Amino acid sequence: MCRIYGHFGGHVPDDRLRAVARLQRHGGPDAQTHHGADTWALGNNRLAIVDLDHGEQPYTLGDSIHVVFNGEIYNHRELRERLRGFGYTFTDHCDGSILPALYHRYGTDFPEHLDGMFAVAVVDLRAEPKLVLATDEAGMKPLYYHQDPSTGTLSFSSELPALLSMPGVDRSVWTEGLDSYLSTKTPFGERTMFAAVRVLPRAATAEFTERSGLRVHRRTPAPADVETGDLNQAGERLREVLSREVGRLRLGDVPVSAITSGGLDSSLVTALLAPGVPDLHSFNIAYRGDWPFDEREYARAVAEYAGTNYHQVESDPEDFPDLLDEVVWHLGQPNADPITISTYVLFRAVHDAGFKVAVTGDAADEMFGGYGRMRQALRDGSDWADRYVESLAAVPRGLRERLYTAEYRDHLRRQGTASERIKHDLLADGRDRLEAITELEVDERLPAYHLRRVDHLSMASSVEVRLPFCQPEVTRLARGLPRDLRIRGDEGKRALYAAAKGRLPDSVLNRSKQPFTLPITSMLTEGNKLLEFARQTLSPDEVAGDGRLDPRAVGELIDHQAAEPTDEKALAVWSLMIHQVWIRRMGAGTGAHRELAEETV
Structure with a gap:
């Protein structure tokens, strides 16, 4: 298990790469290494789990194939024996050390042979040099990236703070991101809260060259063929x-x-x-x-x-x-x-x-099929998709709209919302209801x-x-x-x-199912430290900063929660508080106030 990072195209000085590594050291305290040339670099922070004394990354095959990887490959012994049969040799027993040979043998199809959780980055210097990125079937290991078409560069890392420290990565937020977050508790799909940063989806293989840019291919898992009986x-x-x-x-x-x-x-x-x-x-x-x-x-x-x-x-x-x-x-x-x-x-x-x-x-x-919202959707009538989408929200739609400024509500009407997109996808092509829900749950949420x-x-x-x-x-x-x-x-x-x-x-x-969560409804009440923290974090001066939230409406929400605590209001206060902490902690230059002002001119 590791943290990985790197870039392809352009040049990043060694001191900046070491700074990126420091920001992810908690995820790989056992070794920090990076290697590269003028126009590329691959780095790794290692948490030693398999073959503790070996496994230094990047793994290499000759001078042309270089690999870093985060995760665990559970079938690495079987793959090592297969690859030895093709003439490849190995100097250790680390699970990741088979990756250069596997890539050399199978090219960009190499992830289809892996059983495990992984995010992999390969620099292939043969023919036209390229960067290959891959994620596992479930998306257990994240990989964030930023592409700059103007300079022909792509940077990536396992964690967002590390990626943001790479040269040229813009911290401006995605203006519609606040509504997306409040509608689904975190942005779904490939979006992040940063306008210029994406996350590679699950079961994806991406290729990047300076000439062709980025191409992302979604791998299709083998179809289920299950004889289950009763x-x-x-x-x-x-x-x-x-x-x-x-x-x-x-x-x-x-x-x-x-x-x-x-x-x-x-x-x-x-x-x-x-x-x-x-x-x-x-x-x-x-x-x-x-x-x-x-x-x-x-x-x-x-x-x-x-x-x-x-x-x-x-x-x-x-x-x-x-x-x-x-x-x-x-x-x-x-x-x-x-x-x-x-x-x-x-x-x-x-x-x-x-x-x-x-x-x-x-x-x-x-x-x-363990969530109550799934069972409810199967019982509901023609409005099932509306109710299901609403069940995903941190803040119900009506309350969200009351919390937004008029300018932000107008902006969302023009741009469309995450809820509208999800509803459209659920109802597309007349798919089976449970399969449509499961696809959303597994692929995005x-x-x-x-x-x-x-x-x-x-x-x-x-x-x-x-x-x-x-x-x-x-x-x-x-x-x-x-x-x-x-x-x-x-x-x-x-x-x-x-x-x-x-x-x-x-x-x-035989116990009834209950969500394992923090009892915030009880904690966001008078006399508890968390409520006072919410009031400070969501003060009118703090909230007014980017023009998307109405400070008065936010203050009224907190007062109503204190007077008459409910689960709905508590989660709304919590969600807004987390968003404000994120803006402050990540140094996110929202740009939303400027964008909304320009739209009203």
């Missing part, structure tokens, strides 16, 4: 596949731990992991004090059932305002999920306990909202997260299940519950 047979098949994939994720030369929230997904992963990991340690996060949605009793029950060493991590809500700067900086752009604070604190505790690897149950809801949060906030503490539910065999099985085995009426994740039957305590299997 519910019990589907559960047995899923348990078999998931057990095998969890076993593969034990790969490495460092101890592996588990994150156990107490819900079905992480509990099942913990139970399947424990038999193959002697002395497995499991971690759960809770909050100091008496707050709703405490799940520690379920996590402890799973630990006792599976025989793990249980770690109860407690976070103090009094510390949250002080943590927000760090969390927002590591994320690089706003994410409205309050769980970001908990995630950051949890992985800091995993690191402090001496672990570099943690296995989690993330992504099961998207794959197997999961990488942007969920996986980047987990990746950035775990690597902030030098911890690598592994996700069995994102493994290709698991996702193909999930996508191949008939609707009835995923969702029926009010029941979701039916095949997954069947797979867990007899493998978890009844208290966990």
Whole structure:
């Protein structure tokens, strides 16, 4: 596991490259290296997991192929043996060292042979020199990039703050980004909150040359071909596949731990992991004090059932305002999920306990139909897409429009909104309703909202997260299940519950689903430090800065939350607060005030 960065075209001095490396050192504290020439460079910050004494990047093949990579390749042993049969030789056992030979053999089709999570950058100096970038099927490992057509250069990195430190990268924000963020809790697709920065989508291979520019190709995963039978047979098949994939994720030369929230997904992963990991340690996060949605009793029950060493991590809500700067900086752009604070604190505790690897149950809801909004969409009538899109929002549409200035509302009417685009995509071509929803959840929401949060906030503490539910065999099985085995009426994740039957305590299997999140409705009340922090952060002078939010409307929202707390108002206040912290922390020159003013002239 690593952090990577680099550029192709133009020239970046060594001192600037070292500065980029320093900004990502938390994700790769074990070694920092870069290599290049006048017009290109590849760099790496290493978190040593496999073959600890070797694995210096960039990996090379002769003088013409150079590779850096972030992630883990679980089938690297099989690939190494195959490549040896073609005459390639290797000097170590690192998973990434097979990449130059794999690229040499298969060209830009090389990602199709990889089983793992990865973001890869290849500089190929044969014929016309080019840069090749690739991401894994699920989008577990992010890769941000900035292209400057005027100079014929492309810069990239694993994290946004590092990319922004590259020469020539513009920090101006995407004007419509505020509405996109409030509509979906973080920008979906390839957009970021920065106008000139994109993120490579999942299952993508990109080629860049100075003459042709950037071309991005989306790889199409193999179609699902699943014989599942009835519910019990589907559960047995899923348990078999998931057990095998969890076993593969034990790969490495460092101890592996588990994150156990107490819900079905992480509990099942913990139970399947424990038999193959002697002395497995499991971690759960809770909050100091008496707050709703405490799940520690379920996590402890799973630990006792599976025989793990249980770690109860407690976070103090009094510390949250002080943590927000760090969390927002590591994320690089706003994410409205309050769980970001908990995630950051949890992985800091995993690191402090001496672990570099943690296995989690993330992504099961998207794959197997676990969200209530999915079930509701299948029950709704012709307006289902409107209600579904609204369910994604941090701030409901009516409240968003009241919070915006008149100029910003007019701008959005002219430019269109993220909600309108998502609704159009859901209804396109008369697709099956569940398949349209699942495609959006897996292709856009999961990488942007969920996986980047987990990746950035775990690597902030030098911890690598592994996700069995994102493994290709698991996702193909999930996508191949008939609707009835995923969702029926009010029941979701039916095949997954069947797979867990007899493998978890009844208290966990039979509990009602609840979101694991920060209880911000209770915390954003009078007498709590978080409310006072919100008032300071969203003061009229701060809010008025870029012309998109009405300071009076924002102040009234905070006052209404303090007087009559509700989940809707609390999340709206939280989301606006996170956005304002992001503007301040990232030094984002919004430019929105100028753009809106020019439109009214």
